[in-house]
Amino acid sequence: MKTGPDIAVVAALLGDPARANMVTALIGGVALTAGELAREAGVTAQTASSHLAKLAAGGLVEVRRQGRHSYYSLSGDDVARVLEGLMGLAARTGHRRTRTGPAEPALREARVCYDHLAGDLGVALLDGLVARGAVTRSEDAIRLTAAGAAFLAGFGIDMPSLSRSRRPVCRACLDWSVRRSHLAGALGAALLSQLFHLGWARRVPDSRLVAFSASGRAQFLATFGPQAASSPADPSQETPSHVPAQRPRSRHPALPRHDV
């Protein structure tokens, strides 16, 4: 009767808000330093260290010491999958991390899902690629078409390097705010970084916000948005407030993080 794996210990590890914030920040597989995770969780370095030790002892994260930095990452994508499942449950039962704040509408429109675009515009991006025949979508599997590869190469994506990478080119990621899939994987990451490179959007520091400029949004919608619709942007949405502060991006030279 009492056999089987013990859910309670691993669930208890995820049940603390600080630890939950940390592992949530780690979804996507990029390693973060202990200090970054402490800031992400809103606790001091000592507390974060304690939490990270517990997560590591519980086998949920792995640590790699490099110089005076400790890089933490999830121990596998099975962890990420469980986290997504928990997010789904939390969304269904209506549990939000904070109550709706001023940044919330902007976050729902465009935010970074670790290294790819999420939110309304992220879902629109995938929809637009499907409508243009660049990718095919069946349930949660996404495949790039030959025409899509050409289209994206024309957009400035380095397609050969994508196919060389060990990472899957296209992945579906369930958007928690829209409750539909957006594009993840190597292509999703490359597209987002190209948006930054073109200056259509930029990251708001210390936030998951992706701020589109007015012309950037227009060009984005013209390129990826609904085709026939000649109606311009939704009038109820306004451009996210721009926070021009810039953070030093040379914080950890060993594993450059994906910001900019």
Add this chain to the structure above:
Amino acid sequence: MKTGPDIAVVAALLGDPARANMVTALIGGVALTAGELAREAGVTAQTASSHLAKLAAGGLVEVRRQGRHSYYSLSGDDVARVLEGLMGLAARTGHRRTRTGPAEPALREARVCYDHLAGDLGVALLDGLVARGAVTRSEDAIRLTAAGAAFLAGFGIDMPSLSRSRRPVCRACLDWSVRRSHLAGALGAALLSQLFHLGWARRVPDSRLVAFSASGRAQFLATFGPQAASSPADPSQETPSHVPAQRPRSRHPALPRHDV
């Protein structure tokens, strides 16, 4: 900044041993009374009531009052899927509720996962459907083929009612004991109930065990198991397994606590 679904609250709900025991007992799919759950969790009726109130407030379980009994059940199969995922993590990291009991090997072979078949035979079922071209599997998305619909209709599944239902027909559910996917969703549920209807297997009361009769297992394997002719190798992510019972040990040599 800290917006998004709050996985901490739902994970904390599952992080208490008493509550974890309760929801684990509910994976069987049948509703249990508060008293039964109290005994299952090893706590008094008062504490069980408190825990169940929290689980209900968190949206993980639902309560149905009948006379002077309160019947609790999981609020959906998404809860069961998350629980299975957590079990997988716990198994991988070596957290077990108690030492391996006598019922454990049987549970690893065939058990009920909410309303569909799990364990070695559940994974074999999905593998067999893939090998026969009845479904296609890519990453975690499973799709029914036209040939598969005909095949399953011949097996006695009421396919029209499946497609009428609002529930997804095919879903992948990560099996915690085998560490590979088995078939969930409306089709998974229909297949299990057809197995019961045909008398190939029956449920063992007060347990998640699914007991196959000797002839039932033979017919099951003949219908869904590895085909006699060498089935073409499926180059998908998950390695096809013809003898699933002896897979997990050799697959994870670094985790020695899998003591049958």
Add this chain to the structure above:
DNA sequence: TTCATGGTTCGACCATAGTCGAAGCATCGC
């Protein structure tokens, strides 16, 4: 009615564990 049973609420106790200050180590840059 009266009693018995199952379930919930109230109140109090107490342990677990989350938190931070301060100190201790290691590494990096100069």
Add this chain to the structure above:
DNA sequence: GCGATGCTTCGACTATGGTCGAACCATGAA
């Protein structure tokens, strides 16, 4: 070498929440 930075350990404080005894409520049976 030196100081600065990043991370961890130690110790103490505190509070959240899990637990049960007892009372309370509702249902069903005699």
